Amino acid sequence: MAAVRIPPTLRAEVGGVRELEARGATVRAVIEDLAGRYPQLGALLLAGGELATYVNVYLGGEDVKTLDGLDTPVYDGETIILLPAMAGGA
């Protein structure tokens, strides 16, 4: 089981909760588990089987794009954070 933190932008798709539990041995499997239960969320997170442009996914505080992407392994008790792509302040 992994904990998945939901940003305010996506909470309407999951009944308003801030965090969900999800199963899966990889980031892809975790997201597919969520998508199975919350199809509207799944439609926003994935585009053609890949992460949508404006979604960032972090595992253990690190962007999965600089790990193994959707194939990054997920271990029990880890936390996944979903964030919309934000322009950095500058």
Added chain:
Amino acid sequence: MARSPLTAGSSLLDLVGSTPLVELPRLTPKPAVRIFAKLEGQNPTGSIKDRVALAMIDAAEASGELEPGRRLLEPTSGNTGISLALVAKLRGYPLTCVMPANVTEERRRLLRLYGADIVDSAPELGSNGAVRLALELAERDPSLFMPFQYANDANPRAHHEGTGAEIVAALDRIDVFVAGLGTGGTLMGAGERVRESFPDVVVAAAEPLPGDEVMGLRSLADGYVPPILDVSRLDRKLLVSNGESIAGLRLLLEREGIFGGVSSGAVVHAALKLAEELDEGVVVCVLADGGWKYLSAGFWDADDVDAAMGRSVWW
């Protein structure tokens, strides 16, 4: 851009860049891992953005795109605006900055004192809101010239030719390069320059984890990825919470006497995490500004840092 400290500049703009690099021996978790910090707060207006503002205006003047006296418009959370305000003042351009309404008062006051106009963007949309509003204003009024740091190649180029070149000239080994992720200019430009000299370097981004209050995007379609940022050229991308940033900031001040801004705390947090992963080596971190523009913030001595920071845009 390089200058000798013993020669007089003919303008404050001659003093942009050539910032000090200092070792942080009291901060490193292991004696065999040396950490160095590039002190960008020592630029003329106090931030790394002096390099970017000057490079963008120089490039626009050289190309003929920016005519004398034309009004500049830029989305900013503060530092780029303040840097542009200096360049604009000395080069004779009026300036309008689009800023989220919830940045610290110091940044707004500095901009006004420099003579810039401020247009507020929706606070809950953070920098995305400032970018979107500035793009709309520029489209509506073609007389405005928008340097637009998020998409201007002069931004990473300033860091390639300046920040990065200065760092590799000062060190004979670099294993990890860490900078804050905003527009991506420092990481793309200086990161690439460091990689040219040290091909095995790990280029790492420290990225802010904003509080819920400043993540008010209505939908993912409101998201924004700066055109100059190519995430595939980053080796690591670490999310740093407000609390971790402030812990880094306090360590920097207590151990090394360096008074940094919020993103510097995040960069130090990431640098320490990456230093822990090394047995020996050299970590270089870029500290983008000093703490002066954040003095009015309640986080310096707050017990609940996240509560003190939740509603503002910090970097």
